[in-house]
Amino acid sequence: MTWKLFSLLLEASLMTLLVSSISILVGLGIAIVLSGMRMSGNRALFAITGVFISFFRGVPLLVQLLLIYNLLPVLGLTLPSLATAIIGLSLCTAAYQAENLRGGFEGVPKGLVESAEMAGFSPVQTFIHIRTPIALRMTFPALVNEAILILKSSSLVSAIGLIELTKMAQNLAASTYMPLPIFASAGVIYLAINLVVAWLGRRAENALPGLPTK
Amino acid sequence: MTDHAIVATHVSKQFGDTVVLRDINMEVERGKVSCLIGPSGSGKSTLLRCIAFLEQATSGTILVEGQPLGFVGDGKDRRRQSPAELRKVRSKIGMVFQQFNLWPHMTALGNVSAALRRVRGMSRSEAEDRAMRQLDHVGLKERAGHYPSQLSGGQQQRVAIARALALDPTIMLFDEPTSALDPELTGEVLSVMRELAAEGMTMVVVTHEIGFAASVGHKVAFLDGGKLLFHDTPEAVFQKPREPRLEQFLDTYLDRGAAMLK
Ligand SMILES: Nc1ncnc2c1ncn2[C@@H]1O[C@H](COP(=O)(O)OP(=O)(O)O)[C@@H](O)[C@H]1O
Ligand SMILES: [Mg+2]
Numbered sequence: 001m002t003w004k005l006f007s008l009l010l011e012a013s014l015m016t017l018l019v020s021s022i023s024i025l026v027g028l029g030i031a032i033v034l035s036g037m038r039m040s041g042n043r044a045l046f047a048i049t050g051v052f053i054s055f056f057r058g059v060p061l062l063v064q065l066l067l068i069y070n071l072l073p074v075l076g077l078t079l080p081s082l083a084t085a086i087i088g089l090s091l092c093t094a095a096y097q098a099e100n101l102r103g104g105f106e107g108v109p110k111g112l113v114e115s116a117e118m119a120g121f122s123p124v125q126t127f128i129h130i131r132t133p134i135a136l137r138m139t140f141p142a143l144v145n146e147a148i149l150i151l152k153s154s155s156l157v158s159a160i161g162l163i164e165l166t167k168m169a170q171n172l173a174a175s176t177y178m179p180l181p182i183f184a185s186a187g188v189i190y191l192a193i194n195l196v197v198a199w200l201g202r203r204a205e206n207a208l209p210g211l212p213t214k
Numbered sequence: 215m216t217d218h219a220i221v222a223t224h225v226s227k228q229f230g231d232t233v234v235l236r237d238i239n240m241e242v243e244r245g246k247v248s249c250l251i252g253p254s255g256s257g258k259s260t261l262l263r264c265i266a267f268l269e270q271a272t273s274g275t276i277l278v279e280g281q282p283l284g285f286v287g288d289g290k291d292r293r294r295q296s297p298a299e300l301r302k303v304r305s306k307i308g309m310v311f312q313q314f315n316l317w318p319h320m321t322a323l324g325n326v327s328a329a330l331r332r333v334r335g336m337s338r339s340e341a342e343d344r345a346m347r348q349l350d351h352v353g354l355k356e357r358a359g360h361y362p363s364q365l366s367g368g369q370q371q372r373v374a375i376a377r378a379l380a381l382d383p384t385i386m387l388f389d390e391p392t393s394a395l396d397p398e399l400t401g402e403v404l405s406v407m408r409e410l411a412a413e414g415m416t417m418v419v420v421t422h423e424i425g426f427a428a429s430v431g432h433k434v435a436f437l438d439g440g441k442l443l444f445h446d447t448p449e450a451v452f453q454k455p456r457e458p459r460l461e462q463f464l465d466t467y468l469d470r471g472a473a474m475l476k
Contacts, residue, residue: 114268115315115374118308119329119381120301129332133319209319209361 001181005172009182012168013189019085019164020151026086027093027150028143034098035105035135036127049098056095062156064088069160085157093150100142104135137208144201148194155190165189218277219244219385219416220265225274227260227440234260236440238274242433244384247417248445249427252437253463258420261437262389265418266309267300279306279384308378312390314370316362322349322373323358326380334381348376352406368399372406379410386410388419424467428452436460 034052037045056064065088072079079087108131116126136143158167169186173179220242227235234257242248250258263269265276267284273292276283283303285292295303316325326345330336336344349355352372362370371391378386388407392400404426411417411430421427427434428448435445438459444451451460 109313109315111311111313111315112317115309115311115317115377117268118266118304119377120305120333121329122297122301125332129328130317134317137319209321209363 001178001185005176005178005182006185008172009165009168009185009189012163013165013193015082015162015164016151016154016166016190017193019082019089019157019162020147020154022086023089023093023154024143024147024150026090027097030090030094031097031101032132034094035101035132036124038098038102039105039127039131053095053098056092057099061088061092061153062159064092065156065160081157081160081162084160085154085162088160089150089154089157092153093146096149097143097146100139100146101135103142104137104139105131107138108134140205140208141201144198144205147197147201151194151197152190217243219246219279220418221277222261222265223275223277225261225264225271225276227257227264227269228272234440235264235271238442240435240442240445242385242416242418244416245414246432247411247415247419247430248433248435249431250418250420250435250437251422251424251427251463252435253466256437257440258437259389262309262387262418262420266307266387267304268309278303283307305381306384308381308383308386310371310374310378310386310388310391312393314362314367314374314394316370316374316377318362321359321361322354322365322369322376325362325373326377329377329381345376345380348380349373351379352376353402366399367395368402371395371403375403375406375410385416385418388417388421390420390422392421392423422467424464436463438463 034049038049040046059067065085068088068091069081069084072084112130112134113126116130121129154164155166157164158170161167163171165186169182173182176182218241220240222238222240225235225238225240226233238261240248240261250261252258260269264271265278265283267276270284275285275288275292281303282295284295284300286295287293316322317328320328323342323345326348327338327341330341330344331338334341346355346358349358352375354369354372354376357365357369357373360369362373365373371394375386375391391407392403395403400423404423407417407419407426408430419427419431431448433445434448434451436443436451436457436459443457443459456464
């Protein structure tokens with residue numbers, strides 16, 4: 001295991017970080033929109049979110065990625081594998097994040113919504129400025145957890161040709177005939193990234209201003 | 215246009231089969247303070263919430279500054295107001311809750327300026343200037359940057375009052391504003407309310423502070439079992455001999471104010 005090989009792995013881990021972080025954020029945005037649709041009181045929107053969430057939570061991520069990878073060209077869209085990977089991971093994490101957020105939204109005290117209503121906020125404004133920030137704070141640990149899961153799951157996008165940490169390790173293992181040190185190094189890099197994410201998450205959590213007490 | 219800021223006519227409220235308000239008729243004159251007293255569970259909060267349309271009365275009408283709030287028409291023709299109409303009429307009302315209901319993710323300044331920005335469309339600096347003046351008014355200018363969790367209950371309630379006042383309501387509704395406070399903190403909130411009453415704000419105050427009701431209220435309303443038994447001057451309500459239900463109620467509230475009336 002040379003420094004040269006290790007630095008190739010490190011470089012590839014930047015792709016892992018890029019794909020994962022964009023997917024987490026895009027997924028969070030989608031999850032908030034899904035939560036809003038679910039709480040809108042509109043039955044059609046409610047049903048759509050239910051189908052979306054069941055699908056992306058019930059079908060293996062690898063199958064989802066392969067489906068999207070093969071579906072997009074049929075629809076006349078040829079996207080680079082980076083974009084395809086981000087779409088796949090974002091949709092999947094959105095479904096999980098929407099489920100995580102559900103508890104947070106349900107935990108927003110009714111009185112906080114009523115005081116917004118009395119202050120003249122429309123339901124959409126209340127959702128954006130009151131319910132969502134509070135729900136996010138209440139479920140923040142679950143978000144950090146999901147980020148770690150997505151960082152690990154991003155190894156699956158190697159299946160659609162994106163050269164990230166896992167794919168790079170596979171390539172190097174095949175060309176150098178040294179699978180053990182190479183996969184061990186990849187594992188260490190994943191572990192290090194996730195420890196840092198968990199640590200940052202705890203720090204951020206402590207820095208967030210007060211949650212509702214009830 | 216009458217001289218009445220609030221007119222509740224034949225307001226009844228049921229939760230399922232439970233009748234909580236029975237045919238309430240109540241008027242509050244502009245610039246006057248009505249204090250709502252009565253045993254726990256008698257429907258005081260429900261009445262206040264029906265006035266603000268946080269709760270929908272099963273029947274009856276509410277007029278706020280001469281305009282219907284929540285429902286328009288009566289009987290068969292009764293229908294819900296559009297959300298825009300509702301917000302317009304409701305903007306005349308500021309409400310203060312027992313649990314303060316400050317938004318925990320915003321500072322005191324954020325709580326007071328949020329609606330000025332989002333609802334009134336003020337710029338951030340304009341809204342914050344205004345909010346700062348309002349916080350100063352309740353004696354909390356130096357606490358502007360604090361989050362609710364960093365404030366005492368009394369301070370939180372004063373921020374909540376400033377938040378409501380920032381929107382220039384003509385009517386303030388208070389639902390037991392001091393009941394969640396430690397006894398030593400009630401004074402600072404009551405004195406802000408006293409000042410507000412002296413400035414001529416129309417107020418409806420649900421309270422167990424009988425002394426406050428007797429001294430600040432122009433009228434005292436006594437609610438029992440969902441019925442409005444009186445709505446009269448404190449002198450008329452508290453003079454002896456008293457209605458037995460009221461006497462019994464006062465006996466259970468031997469605070470300083472009630473003792474003073476004994
Ligand atoms: N949302 C509700 N659903 C069912 N019953 C309710 C609801 N809100 C209040 N009640 C009932 O209505 C009655 C009056 O309540 P409330 O107005 O809170 O009384 P008060 O404020 O005088 O203590 C109580 O018996 C209470 O249990
Ligand atoms: Mg009550």
